[in-house]
Amino acid sequence: MSPFIVHTIPGSPAARAVLAALIEKNAAFRVAGLTPGAHKLEPHLSRHPFGKMPVLEQGGFTLYETQAILRHLERVLPSPSLTPRDPSEAARMDQIMGISDWYLFKGVNDVIGFHRVVGPRLFGLIPDEKAIAEAMPHAQVVFGELGRLLGDKAYLASDRPSLADLMVAPQMDFLAQTPEWTPLTRGRSNLVEWLGRMNERDCMRLTTWEAVAQLARSG
Numbered sequence: 001m002s003p004f005i006v007h008t009i010p011g012s013p014a015a016r017a018v019l020a021a022l023i024e025k026n027a028a029f030r031v032a033g034l035t036p037g038a039h040k041l042e043p044h045l046s047r048h049p050f051g052k053m054p055v056l057e058q059g060g061f062t063l064y065e066t067q068a069i070l071r072h073l074e075r076v077l078p079s080p081s082l083t084p085r086d087p088s089e090a091a092r093m094d095q096i097m098g099i100s101d102w103y104l105f106k107g108v109n110d111v112i113g114f115h116r117v118v119g120p121r122l123f124g125l126i127p128d129e130k131a132i133a134e135a136m137p138h139a140q141v142v143f144g145e146l147g148r149l150l151g152d153k154a155y156l157a158s159d160r161p162s163l164a165d166l167m168v169a170p171q172m173d174f175l176a177q178t179p180e181w182t183p184l185t186r187g188r189s190n191l192v193e194w195l196g197r198m199n200e201r202d203c204m205r206l207t208t209w210e211a212v213a214q215l216a217r218s219g
């Protein structure tokens with residue numbers, strides 16, 4: 001099997017989910033690094049007409065949309081499985097992947113994560129405190145729901161990591177670097193402990209912003 005290529009700017013939580021899945025599945029891959037802005041230009045627009053990341057490429061097959069990529073990897077690299085066998089737990093995984101895209105990324109990470117982490121680091125921007133404050137009520141709902149769904153389990157959908165954990169952990173690891181993390185996790189220690197468990201796994205340890213930047217440099 002030819003190696004997987006992941007096109008991304010280092011630091012992208014969505015790309016980190018894909019890289020994490022490749023690591024969990026012991027697959028050979030390389031990172032094709034993009035510089036900020038290059039994702040809105042050719043040749044990247046031919047890979048991803050919406051100018052986003054990540055894009056997965058392998059043996060002439062190109063795919064974008066993180067959920068589609070994760071499910072594709074699950075089919076072509078079935079072992080170890082990252083989908084619970086139990087139908088209710090698998091449904092919970094699917095639900096949390098949807099929550100991740102629609103409520104955690106949109107309105108939380110693309111505001112708080114952007115203004116606190118990406119903007120200052122990549123573009124030298126000053127955080128927009130008003131936008132961050134306005135995002136907090138929605139963020140509290142998202143954290144409340146993720147905390148409730150996690151409950152006292154070790155991982156989000158079951159007692160083993162699933163695609164849902166791989167999608168949510170990179171975004172939470174971003175938010176954990178912000179001052180908003182403390183109010184968002186107050187009374188939700190299960191989420192903090194879960195992120196600690198995820199961050200101990202190779203899939204997270206080997207895909208930090210710095211680690212992905214290094215992978216991109218070594219091509």
Ligand SMILES: N[C@@H](CCC(=O)N[C@@H](CS)C(=O)NCC(=O)O)C(=O)O
Pocket residue numbers: 012013014015039051052053054064065066067101
């Ligand atoms: N629905 C897309 C979202 C991808 C996305 O928004 N990625 C972010 C990085 S995590 C991005 O490309 N940001 C750059 C931009 O929007 O210009 C997916 O799941 O892959």
